[in-house]
Amino acid sequence: MSRPRKQIHLAAHFPGVNNTTVWSDPRSGSHIDFDSFRRFAQVAERAKFDFLFLAEGLRLREQNGRIYDLDVVGRPDTFAVLAALAGVTDRLGLAGTINSTFNEPFEVARQFATLDHLSAGRAAWNVVTSWDAFTGENFRRGGFLPQDQRYERAESFLDAAGVLFDSWAGVEVTADKAATFLGGVPGDGPGRYAVHDNHFDISGQFTVPQSPQGRPVIFQAGDSEQGREFAAASADAIFTRHGTLEAGQAFYADIKGRLGRFGRTHDQLLVLPAATFALGDTQEQAEENAADIRRRQVSGQTAIKLAEQLWNLDLSDHDPDGPVPTVDPVVGENTIARGRASVRQHTDPRETAQKWRDLAAEKGLSLRGVVIEMSARQTFVGTPERVADLIDEYVQAHASDGFILVPHITPDGLADFADSVVPILQERGVFRTEYTGTTLREHLGLALPANTKKAVAS
Amino acid sequence: MTPLHLAIALDGAGWHPAAWREPTARPAELFTAGYWVDLVRSAEAGLLDFVTVEDSFDLPPLSLDPQHVQGRLDAVLTACRVAPLTERIGLVPTQVATHTEPFHAAKAIATLDFVSRGRAGTRIQVSHRATEFANVGRRTPPDVRDADQLGVLFDEAADHVEVSRRLWDSWEDDAEIRDAATGRFIDRSKVHYIDFAGDFFSVKGPSIVPRPPQGQPVVTALAHVEHAYRLAARSADIVFVTPRDADDAAHIVGLVREAEAEAGREQGEVRVFADLVVFLDRPGESGAARRARLDAADGTEGTEYASDAAILTGSAALVADVLASWQHAGISGYRLRPAALPDDLDAITADLVPELQSRGLFRREYAETTLRERLGLDRPPSRYASAAAATAATGSTAVTTGGVA
Numbered sequence: 011m012s013r014p015r016k017q018i019h020l021a022a023h024f025p026g027v028n029n030t031t032v033w034s035d036p037r038s039g040s041h042i043d044f045d046s047f048r049r050f051a052q053v054a055e056r057a058k059f060d061f062l063f064l065a066e067g068l069r070l071r072e073q074n075g076r077i078y079d080l081d082v083v084g085r086p087d088t089f090a091v092l093a094a095l096a097g098v099t100d101r102l103g104l105a106g107t108i109n110s111t112f113n114e115p116f117e118v119a120r121q122f123a124t125l126d127h128l129s130a131g132r133a134a135w136n137v138v139t140s141w142d143a144f145t146g147e148n149f150r151r152g153g154f155l156p157q158d159q160r161y162e163r164a165e166s167f168l169d170a171a172g173v174l175f176d177s178w179a180g181v182e183v184t185a186d187k188a189a190t191f192l193g194g195v196p197g198d199g200p201g202r203y204a205v206h207d208n209h210f211d212i213s214g215q216f217t218v219p220q221s222p223q224g225r226p227v228i229f230q231a232g233d234s235e236q237g238r239e240f241a242a243a244s245a246d247a248i249f250t251r252h253g254t255l256e257a258g259q260a261f262y263a264d265i266k267g268r269l270g271r272f273g274r275t276h277d278q279l280l281v282l283p284a285a286t287f288a289l290g291d292t293q294e295q296a297e298e299n300a301a302d303i304r305r306r307q308v309s310g311q312t313a314i315k316l317a318e319q320l321w322n323l324d325l326s327d328h329d330p331d332g333p334v335p336t337v338d339p340v341v342g343e344n345t346i347a348r349g350r351a352s353v354r355q356h357t358d359p360r361e362t363a364q365k366w367r368d369l370a371a372e373k374g375l376s377l378r379g380v381v382i383e384m385s386a387r388q389t390f391v392g393t394p395e396r397v398a399d400l401i402d403e404y405v406q407a408h409a410s411d412g413f414i415l416v417p418h419i420t421p422d423g424l425a426d427f428a429d430s431v432v433p434i435l436q437e438r439g440v441f442r443t444e445y446t447g448t449t450l451r452e453h454l455g456l457a458l459p460a461n462t463k464k465a466v467a468s
Numbered sequence: 469m470t471p472l473h474l475a476i477a478l479d480g481a482g483w484h485p486a487a488w489r490e491p492t493a494r495p496a497e498l499f500t501a502g503y504w505v506d507l508v509r510s511a512e513a514g515l516l517d518f519v520t521v522e523d524s525f526d527l528p529p530l531s532l533d534p535q536h537v538q539g540r541l542d543a544v545l546t547a548c549r550v551a552p553l554t555e556r557i558g559l560v561p562t563q564v565a566t567h568t569e570p571f572h573a574a575k576a577i578a579t580l581d582f583v584s585r586g587r588a589g590t591r592i593q594v595s596h597r598a599t600e601f602a603n604v605g606r607r608t609p610p611d612v613r614d615a616d617q618l619g620v621l622f623d624e625a626a627d628h629v630e631v632s633r634r635l636w637d638s639w640e641d642d643a644e645i646r647d648a649a650t651g652r653f654i655d656r657s658k659v660h661y662i663d664f665a666g667d668f669f670s671v672k673g674p675s676i677v678p679r680p681p682q683g684q685p686v687v688t689a690l691a692h693v694e695h696a697y698r699l700a701a702r703s704a705d706i707v708f709v710t711p712r713d714a715d716d717a718a719h720i721v722g723l724v725r726e727a728e729a730e731a732g733r734e735q736g737e738v739r740v741f742a743d744l745v746v747f748l749d750r751p752g753e754s755g756a757a758r759r760a761r762l763d764a765a766d767g768t769e770g771t772e773y774a775s776d777a778a779i780l781t782g783s784a785a786l787v788a789d790v791l792a793s794w795q796h797a798g799i800s801g802y803r804l805r806p807a808a809l810p811d812d813l814d815a816i817t818a819d820l821v822p823e824l825q826s827r828g829l830f831r832r833e834y835a836e837t838t839l840r841e842r843l844g845l846d847r848p849p850s851r852y853a854s855a856a857a858a859t860a861a862t863g864s865t866a867v868t869t870g871g872v873a
Contacts, residue, residue, distance in 0.1 A: 034648045042678055044552065044583040067676045068571070070659070077656040077674075084639065084654075084678045087572070090579035093548035096501065112569060116525065116603045124542035127499045128549040147672035148571045178539075185495035190534035191488060199532055201539070212605035215527050219499055219539045311651040 018405045018441050019282060019412030019454060020432070021105070022054040023063045025420045027071070029316070029385075030286065031082050032306045032418045039421055041082050044094060046421035051095045054102055057428035058442050060453040061103025061134060062095065063414055064088050068112060069145045071349040073315055074324055078347070080312050082420075089121050096129035103450030105134035105229060110163060112149040115170035115210060122226045123175060123218035131222030131449030136229035136249070139164040144348045161236045166209040168228070168244055176459070177203040178220040192219075224459040227450050233261075242268035246456050247280040249414065258283065258409030280454060285389035285401075285413040289426050293392050300391045303418055304382045313378035316385065319347045320356050320363060330378040334370045339363050389413075394430035401431070402440055472791060472829050473801025473843065474821075475560070475741065476511045476813060478504075479522035480537040483745050484759075484773050485530055486766035487808035488537050499541060501549050507809060508550045511557055514817025515831055517842055518558025520591050520688070520803065521546050525567045525600035535767065544576050551584040558839035560589035560688055566621055567595055567604045570631035571671055578636055581680035586838030589686030592629055592703070594621045594696075615695075622695040627666040629687055629703035634662035636684050637850040638674035660852040682840045683847045690743065692776060694723070701727035705845055706739045708803050710777040714794050717742060721798035739843060741801040742794055743777035746787060747808075748815035755781040762808065777805060784819035792829060 024047065025031040032038060040046045051062050066088045071078040088106040095104055104125065108118055118135075126133040139160040155163055181200040185191055192200060204213035230237060230245035241248040248265060252258040262281050269279055288303055290296030308316070310330035318325045322340040339359035356362055366380045375383065390397040404410050417423025435441035447453055481488035481495050488495035497503040504521075511519050523543035530536050543561035551559055559580060563573050573590070581588035595601070596618065601609035610617035643658035662673035688706040691697050697720075700707035707724055711717035721740050728738055747755035747762075759781050763773055773779070780787050791802055806812030824830035836842040 033646060033653055034651075042582060044585075048552065069672070070674060070676060077654075077659055079652045079654050079656045082653055083659070084644070084676055086582055086677055087575040087579040089545060090548045090576050090583065093545040094552050094583040097505070097549050097552045113572070114567070114604050114606065116605070117568065120542050121545060124545045127541060128501045128545060130501070147670070149569050149671070150669040183496050183499060183539075185488060187489045187491075187493070187495070191495065191536060191538055192534055199534075199538075201527070210605055212603055214599050214603040215532070216603075217524075217527055217540050218542075221499075309651045 015402075015438070015440050016405050016411070017455075018401060018435060019280060020057070020059045020441065021061045021063055021103070021282065021412070021414040022050065022059055022424050023065070023284060023414050023416040024050055025082075025417055025423060026065050027067055027082050027085055029081050029307050029312050030416065030418055031420060032303065033082050033420070034306060035419055037419050037422060041420045042084060042086060044091070047086075047091055047095055048098050050421040050424060051099050051102055053422070053424045053428050055099045057424075057432045058445060059102060060412070061105045061132070061450055063105045063136070064091060064107065066107040066109065066138070067349075068109065069148055069349050071347065072144075073318060073347045074326075078315070080309070080315060089125065092133070093125055093128055096125070096132065101132070101445040101448065101453075103132045103134055103227070103453060104129055105136060105227070105450075107136040107138050107231075109138045110167035111139060111155065111160065112146070115167050115174065115205070116212060116216075118167075119171040119174035119216065120218055122171070123216075123221045126221030126223050126226055127218070131451070133221070133223065134227035134229055134246075134450055136231055137164060137168055137245075138231060142348075158236075161240060163209050165240065165244070166207050169207070170205040170210050170212065172225060173203050173205050174216045175220070175225040177201045177216040178218075181219065183219050223449050223451050227454065227456065238265055238268065241265065241279065242274070243272045245279060246451075247282050247454065250281060250283045250410075252283055252409070255404060255407060255409050258404060259407060262408050262410060277455065280411040280456075282412050282414050283389075283410050284416055286416050286418065287390040287397055287427055287431075289392070289394060289397060289430060291393065293396065296392045296396075304386055307418065308378060308382045308385060310378055313381040315347075316381050317377060319345070319350065320359055320366075322346050322359065328377065331376045334363070334367045334377050334380055336367075394434055397427075397431050398434035398438070402435065402438065405440070469792070469795060469829060470800075471831060472795060472824065473517045473739070473741065474816075474824075474830065475517050475558075475801065475803040476519045476816070477522065477743070477803050477805040478507055478519050478809070479805075480540065480809075482808035482812065483775065483805045484747075484762045484766070484807040485536045486762045489765050490762075490808050490811060492811055493808065495537065498537065499539065504546050505550050505553050507813060508554055508557060508559070510810060510813055510817060512554050514813075514821050515834060516557060516817070516821075517801065518560050518587070518589065518686075518839055521559075521561040523562035523564065524593070524597075525564050525595055525603050526597060544580065547588075548580050548583055551580060551587070554584075554587075556587070556834040556837075558587045558589055558686070558842065559584055560591050560686065562591045562593050564593050564595050564600070565625035565628035566593075567600065567606075568628075570628045570669065571635065571675075573628065574632035574635040575675055575677045577632065577685050578675065578677040578680040581682055581685045582677075586681035586840070588680065588682065589688055589705075589839055590632070591688045591690065591708075592625055592699075593690070594625045594699075596621060619695055622699045624668045625689075626699050626702050627664075627668055630666075631662070631664050631669070631671050633684060633687070633703075634664055634851070635671070635673055635675040636680060637852055638662050639677075639679040640850045640853045641679050641683070644678060658853075660850075679850060682838050683850070684840070686839050686843065686845070691724075694727075697723050697727045698731070700724065701733065701738055702731045704738055705843070706741055706801075708741050708743050710743050711794070711797075711799075712778055714797050717794045717799050718797035725798075739800045740798060741803050742799045743803045743805060744790075745775045745777050745779040745805045745807055746812055746816070747779070747781045748787065748812050748819065749783045750811055750815055755783070758811075759807070773807075775805070784815065784823040787820055788823045788827060788829070791824070792827065
């Protein structure tokens with residue numbers, strides 16, 4: 011116990027558009043009214059979390075050519091909600107997913123720089139790339155880029171945004187009423203910039219003075235080789251999802267090992283896996299609770315739909331309480347489910363289907379039972395003590411730097427965790443009892459970008 | 469007389485370029501939330517209908533000079549930041565149609581409507597400056613001397629609004645059903661593809677945001693020229709115009725009404741608001757003296773502040789006279805541009821509003837909840853709801869969603 015304990019980072023993901031959000035629970039509230047976001051954010055801030063995280067959707071999901079109706083459908087605009095939340099919180103970081111395919115760097119940089127100003131330094135950007143022609147049907151671009159070019163564009167996009175964020179470097183908002191509006195104006199005016207590369211040809215003057223964090227905190231999600239390189243080169247934090255301690259440790263070692271090649275140090279990139287939880291007064295109760303949540307996450311209808319996503323076939327005639335289908339999945343480019351990143355995770359559908367059949371035979375499970383087993387995502391199940399133990403263990407054993415918690419109830423599903431697990435972590439000295447900084451970079455222990463000067467009122 | 473509507477146009481430290489030098493100005497706070505929250509709360513305390521927030525995709529030419537305010541925050545996010553901290557006032561940020569995706573623009577305003585509980589609008593703006601195009605980099609700027617090229621920009625903006633309006637309607641109000649018995653969260657027959665295909669973009673829909681509280685947030689546009697009147701007549705609920713005097717106001721209202729008829733809309737559907745820059749008398753200093761002092765502070769002797777809108781200088785009573793007289797010309801409200809913030813905003817709420825109240829021309833309390841209600845606009849049903857109901861009534865088996873043509 012004498013070695014120094016790593017401090018844990020905790021964040022909260024607003025439960026969203028997926029079958030893990032249990033909307034049928036009587037405690038489930040609106041997923042769209044702002045009051046839900048306010049309550050969720052205020053619980054996270056009360057618990058001294060590092061940040062709140064919002065995902066983004068740009069087209070409603072479809073299955074069998076129809077809008078998918080079994081999960082929560084619809085959500086608000088990411089930027090708009092984060093800006094509004096900045097008004098009802100003081101310290102909580104505000105992280106949002108914004109794609110780089112259906113936006114332009116000037117616009118996104120303006121929005122994030124604005125959000126960082128309006129939140130006094132709490133903005134974070136999860137840069138994503140993986141959108142398809144299906145989503146493109148909602149945008150001028152009207153299409154998408156091949157996988158390799160998408161990362162290339164994302165890198166260019168992030169570089170261009172970085173140029174814009176830095177374009178006011180050295181300029182402070184001083185407003186000397188007798189003289190000039192800005193002090194220390196360099197040669198040809200603040201915000202002057204130019205970006206010319208394979209993807210962007212833009213130049214002019216950026217409209218937003220340098221924001222409190224200089225740049226928003228940059229997150230990257232994804233586990234591909236390209237994604238890992240992208241994160242190691244450019245991100246402040248990476249989202250992952252790894253089932254076991256060992257898998258987490260392997261990923262952690264890999265991603266941190268890449269940093270040196272980009273001239274970065276071990277503490278410049280945080281590994282923050284998403285995690286779910288089920289609590290109880292006893293271990294048995296917690297496990298019962300977890301099993302109950304899983305049954306509600308995977309109804310009979312949902313089991314069929316999730317199986318269809320693997321089989322790439324209409325299985326509507328199939329009985330969810332019957333056996334796993336014996337036919338082989340259809341392998342091909344066209345998937346029955348559209349607008350879902352998860353479908354691409356079935357890299358070898360035939361092999362996965364056989365695993366499902368083997369599991370059914372071994373444990374005597376129905377199709378639904380297998381889906382429940384295979385899609386179970388409760389990372390932490392137990393008493394508050396036990397869950398605190400596990401989280402601490404993962405972090406101290408270098409499987410992560412903390413977790414992004416995803417409750418299954420909107421919006422109050424985080425309160426149990428905040429009230430029971432967080433105090434234990436605080437008692438152990440591995441989680442803050444008060445915010446010591448005001449910006450998200452300070453919460454995360456990340457240095458300000460080198461050329462950043464905080465805006466100073468005078 | 470019918471009571472007037474009053475909006476405030478917020479921009480930087482005020483509309484006079486030297487406004488930031490005023491003793492009461494807070495120029496170093498222009499990029500902080502507190503500044504904007506204070507201004508909008510002050511406008512709300514004055515019972516004003518709504519505020520607009522200016523924006524553009526570049527820095528306006530004046531602000532390249534360090535003698536003037538440099539830099540500007542994104543207007544939509546500024547409005548969202550203020551929304552939870554205000555209760556009644558409408559919030560109308562500028563959106564640049566030329567350089568934004570209508571899908572993003574529509575969901576942002578729908579979300580502003582949710583966070584403000586029905587107080588959102590948008591001021592749709594066309595961009596033609598080469599500097600704005602250079603910042604976005606997607607295409608070459610138009611030749612603004614060419615009427616056709618300018619017309620194309622306005623057509624594009626009209627399509628942009630049309631897409632937003634369809635997306636706001638794309639969910640019927642009761643689409644979310646949470647039917648545990650069938651496991652369905654929504655009734656997908658009440659969520660519609662918009663299938664918009666135009667010359668500038670095509671958008672499939674539906675929106676990812678459910679129908680906002682107002683159904684249709686309020687669409688506004690500033691117009692000085694024929695193209696812009698047509699855009700407003702086709703697309704807007706409110707048009708901001710810039711008459712020089714009462715006669716000009718009558719003339720412009722006539723042009724708007726003609727364009728309205730051409731667009732097939734009912735006469736008077738589009739509310740006409742006149743834009744006015746105001747330098748109001750303050751204790752110890754007349755509006756005229758302030759104006760002269762600000763002009764002197766801004767630069768060379770003899771240079772007078774000019775604006776696209778008429779400039780009113782003087783007492784609250786004098787301004788109230790003008791507002792009342794233009795009303796006869798068909799003006800239903802005003803968007804006042806405070807020359808200096810907070811001074812002119814304070815004068816509006818402390819002096820002008822009571823003056824108008826005493827003449828029976830302005831409300832004494834907020835009666836309505838949503839911005840549409842305050843403007844006397846109905847909450848329209850989703851355009852797709854009637855189509856769906858008609859389909860059901862005729863016994864047709866056609867399904868309005870899922871029909872991916």
